[in-house]
């Protein structure tokens with residue numbers, strides 16, 4: 291009997307052995323995750339789209355993920371604050387405290403960031419169970435919905451070159467599970483996607499590990515302003531935008547009204563793989579070196595780092611996406627950067643504002659990994675510098 295039970299549980303998609311049961315929730319994974327590598331570990335970042343299809347208001351009280359089978363090892367259990375921190379109600383303006391309240395007909399997104407193993411290729415089966423109670427009887431025993439099975443293909447992510455040279459560069463706003471980039475769902479032409487799922491805002495630091503010197507409202511006082519932005523791979527330029535004036539640094543105001551088209555400021559979108567597009571955003575007006583239809587090689591200069599569009603200070607926004615060659619219409623993809631040196635990770639941006647300058651914690655050379663939120667890295671210097679100065 292035990293053997294039959296185990297085998298039926300390991301094949302939940304057939305369901306029949308366990309009987310059928312109506313569920314108050316519809317749970318979907320709208321984008322099949324492919325992992326990225328960080329600190330030699332594979333991480334799968336994906337989302338559950340959870341819709342309350344019952345006629346009653348519900349409260350989500352737990353998410354449990356097991357691997358290999360529905361009764362396998364628990365690899366993540368979200369409850370309380372960890373659950374509230376992972377849920378965003380779609381389109382709602384409720385406070386964070388009510389994030390777990392799923393009214394009848396409403397949808398919420400559960401943002402997951404799941405350790406998926408090492409660098410070995412293979413597949414990983416994850417099983418998701420959601421616990422809900424009725425909003426009008428919070429003390430009741432929670433109802434379990436699921437398991438919803440997801441197969442993650444473990445394969446090496448697309449390896450790209452760094453979009454910038456030298457450093458140090460600070461990775462802001464992601465990739466991280468709670469970054470603004472990751473949590474921005476935008477529906478373009480009727481399809482909602484997270485184009486910026488793995489986006490980074492690169493900010494250059496000076497030798498003093500500060501972001502600017504002198505008057506912080508002047509763009510050119512920022513160390514990264516005017517840095518050469520380089521193609522991360524070989525491929526054709528498929529879209530550009532130029533002519534958007536720059537903002538005053540650290541101002542809430544924008545020089546141009548922000549729309550879907552102006553949000554990325556002056557930008558280049560380059561096809562760097564089959565159906566895969568890289569966005570380089572917020573460039574200086576008049577700095578674009580490439581035209582639509584032009585094939586560029588890896589490392590070619592595309593433009594100069596600036597502060598145009600929906601940007602509060604000079605930085606380079608980069609992300610990789612599929613299915614759309616518009617700045618915010620694609621589905622955000624992970625990737626790896628060929629080579630960089632990590633100098634450590636800030637616990638908070640405040641560390642850069644202390645009386646004594648920040649200092650590298652440890653320097654580690656990383657190959658084929660993705661720098662994560664608040665990491666400070668150095669990229670290889672450009673080829674001409676490398677020729678004239680032998681690497682230490």
Ligand SMILES: [Zn+2]
Pocket residue numbers: 463471489490491607608
């Ligand atoms: Zn950004």
